[in-house]
Amino acid sequence: MALEVVCAQCQAKLRVPDGSEGKRVKCPKCQQMVEIPGVRDGDKNRAMSAPSPGEVAGVGQGETAGLAGWSLRTEDGQTFGPVQRSELDAWVNEGRVTGDCHVLGPGQKQWVAAGTVYPQLAFAALTATAESPSLSSGRWQVEDDGANPKSGGELVELPAAAASAASSVASTDASRVGAVAAALRPADAAGVAMVPASDYPALHTARTFYRVLGWLSIVFGGLLIVVQVVSSMLTFFAMSQMGGDATQMFLTLLTLVLLGAVFATMTCAAAITFWFLADCIRWMLDLQNRAERTNILLEQLLRQQQQRDR
Incomplete structure (x- = not known):
């Protein structure tokens, strides 16, 4: 799950990937460096002693998420959800879900590739660039409220390894992919690129x-x-x-x-x-x-x- 921190200067709420404790990020609004606090000892003890949702229900974590709704796991292992299918569809339509992500549906026990549920994601990478924000990238957006990443906000730069790797791959293949995508017509109703x-x-x-x-x-x-x-x-x-x-x-x-x-x-x-x-x-x-x-x-x-x- 993502961590929420508040900028002490402008009170902007930032969401950063889990595992960023102890790091410093720059607030996109006031440019103030914000330190991400670590997990307190009391929180660690409560987290270790509290049973997981899977243990309470007698099923695995994936099964619990599947029974509650749709869950999304990004390429770098971050999990969002469970949410309703309509909200997951909205994420896909906004371009924040890539073919490298995995989803877990209601009642499912195993994660499946997002492209099996949304075939158009198999071709979404053709128009993506290194600067396009998505859930699987290392850039996170400023939020006013809510538990899910929203589109249209400013981006917080994080020195995450996944972000640098994704940017490297995207910049390397941008020219080759752009040449193929430039010859294609916009996708049809099913999301499949058509020959002009x-x-x-x-x-x-x-x-x-x-x-x-x-x-x-x-x-x-x-x-x-x-x-x-x-x-x-x-x-x-x-x-x-x-x-x-x-x-x-x-x-x-x-x-x-x-x-x-x-x-x-x-x-x-x-x-x-x-x-x-x-x-x-x-x-x-x-x-x-x-x-x-x-x-x-x-x-x-x-x-x-x-x-x-x-």
């Missing part, structure tokens, strides 16, 4: 062209069928007025009907062919989009592995 249409203008133009040809073939084919029907009726009417042979009239009518059927078949075949070509182009774009997303995911997994190795 401008990257494939020829394919999109060809798809539109084939769709237009399909509709034009239907229009012209329909006009030919209408003309064929009208001409058949006029021919049959003229032959009947002239008193022609019944067999000849029947053969003429059959020929005209067959021609109309041929026109209709050719029209349908042309429309289906053009629309099929348009769908083939769309499938090619979908495959390219999935390949791009797969490459991005592999890139992120490689960066995470490099970060763990460091």
Whole structure:
């Protein structure tokens, strides 16, 4: 859990990571150095003698947090919660939860990666920079009240090892990740980066062209069928007025009907062919989009592995 300290000069409330006892931080409001007090002996004795929530309930700590609501564990081991799912969703929407975090849901016994609950976090690192504040970084925000970090506040600089490591990794990969992210469209409703249409203008133009040809073939084919029907009726009417042979009239009518059927078949075949070509182009774009997303995911997994190795 985070520690709360109050600046003696401006009375601003600061939140710092647990384990920062005895360190000094600079207040972002008045620039006064604030010393983080250590845990008193009486508090230590009470903490050691008091049973943990897991011991009282007869379950592990993770199970207790899961039963009470959703909990969040950052990359450097700090835990927030339990909170309601709506509040956890708000943290994700505000960009303060990364794919390196883990969550524990109600009734769960094991922590799971946040990306399994929020798939969009698998691609959030592409737009992140070394200066973006998040729960997993070593920067903490000034709060007026409450137990959770809030967005929009000023940042408190802490000489935390996790912060320096995260900044080092982010600065090293910023140019490479930025080059990939610059070519991507903003994420869709599911949070997945999409390939911009401008990257494939020829394919999109060809798809539109084939769709237009399909509709034009239907229009012209329909006009030919209408003309064929009208001409058949006029021919049959003229032959009947002239008193022609019944067999000849029947053969003429059959020929005209067959021609109309041929026109209709050719029209349908042309429309289906053009629309099929348009769908083939769309499938090619979908495959390219999935390949791009797969490459991005592999890139992120490689960066995470490099970060763990460091």
